[in-house]
Amino acid sequence: MTPDEMTTEQLEQRVRSLGEWFHNLDLKGVRTAPHHFLGDFPTVFWNRFQHAFPTDLKGKSVLDIGCNGGFYSIEMKRRGAARVVGIDSDERYLAQARFATQVLGVDVELLQMNVYDVGALGEKFDIVLFMGVFYHLRHPLLALDLLYEHVVKELLIFQTLERGSDEVGELARDYPISERAIFDRPEYPKMHFIEYRYAGDWTNWWAPNRACTEAMLRAAGFDLLEHPSREVYICRRGQRPTAWGAVYPRHPESVQ
Numbered sequence: 010m011t012p013d014e015m016t017t018e019q020l021e022q023r024v025r026s027l028g029e030w031f032h033n034l035d036l037k038g039v040r041t042a043p044h045h046f047l048g049d050f051p052t053v054f055w056n057r058f059q060h061a062f063p064t065d066l067k068g069k070s071v072l073d074i075g076c077n078g079g080f081y082s083i084e085m086k087r088r089g090a091a092r093v094v095g096i097d098s099d100e101r102y103l104a105q106a107r108f109a110t111q112v113l114g115v116d117v118e119l120l121q122m123n124v125y126d127v128g129a130l131g132e133k134f135d136i137v138l139f140m141g142v143f144y145h146l147r148h149p150l151l152a153l154d155l156l157y158e159h160v161v162k163e164l165l166i167f168q169t170l171e172r173g174s175d176e177v178g179e180l181a182r183d184y185p186i187s188e189r190a191i192f193d194r195p196e197y198p199k200m201h202f203i204e205y206r207y208a209g210d211w212t213n214w215w216a217p218n219r220a221c222t223e224a225m226l227r228a229a230g231f232d233l234l235e236h237p238s239r240e241v242y243i244c245r246r247g248q249r250p251t252a253w254g255a256v257y258p259r260h261p262e263s264v265q
């Protein structure tokens with residue numbers, strides 16, 4: 010039976026059979042995660058920064074990494090994107106996204122893929138969404154390097170869990186080895202390592218402070234355009250000196 014032929018009860022049943030949803034979508038009146046611990050998620054979150062997002066995506070290609078139940082992929086199609094590809098490492102979430110896009114009649118290409126394998130896509134996308142994945146990775150800077158190298162043509166829309174200070178400030182390009190106090194300043198980039206769990210979730214590996222998020226994005230070659238809401242960054246692919254390797258970059262100033 011196609012979703013079009015389903016009654017509300019059948020839709021509800023199918024939604025529940027797909028397991029616990031992280032995205033609360035409205036599938037013809039059936040809510041996929043009505044009791045989400047973050048409220049009407051991610052709509053409430055999206056409403057905080059969607060104003061900063063291009064409204065007309067006509068002709069644009071979009072890659073949604075960690076697409077989950079498909080909320081952002083669907084929004085990108087609603088904004089007119091010509092092509093949206095959603096990838097996620099978890100087949101459970103992809104099954105939800107497949108069903109949601111079918112019910113809503115939205116054309117999104119969905120692939121099971123790990124972010125570390127994005128090179129296998131063999132193409133770059135005008136816009137890449139990398140929302141809510143970074144802090145779940147054991148190797149977050151490697152992932153940013155791979156995005157820069159393989160898939161981001163124009164814009165990167167980035168979100169990460171952040172903890173610690175929100176302060177950012179000018180830092181010197183170098184400090185003598187006798188300098189220690191700088192590391193304890195709130196505006197110094199810090200990545201908090203989570204050895205066991207955070208919020209009951211063992212897939213939370215890292216929690217950067219804001220200065221660290223910004224520094225890592227820059228170090229991977231992205232220019233920060235906007236910070237429309239806490240934890241959200243709109244970035245443009247910048248210039249990276251050719252001598253600066255992609256996966257094991259040296260700082261450009263160390264390259265003669």
Ligand SMILES: C[S@@+](CC[C@H](N)C(=O)[O-])C[C@H]1O[C@@H](n2cnc3c(N)ncnc32)[C@H](O)[C@@H]1O
Nearest residue numbers: 075077097098099102122123124140141142145
């Ligand atoms: C917190 S959810 C964020 C979902 C969505 N992007 C959002 O912002 O609402 C993290 C998603 O990333 C996926 N994910 C985690 N690690 C991944 C990896 N290494 N490669 C691809 N997807 C991954 C998870 O399966 C999950 O769907």
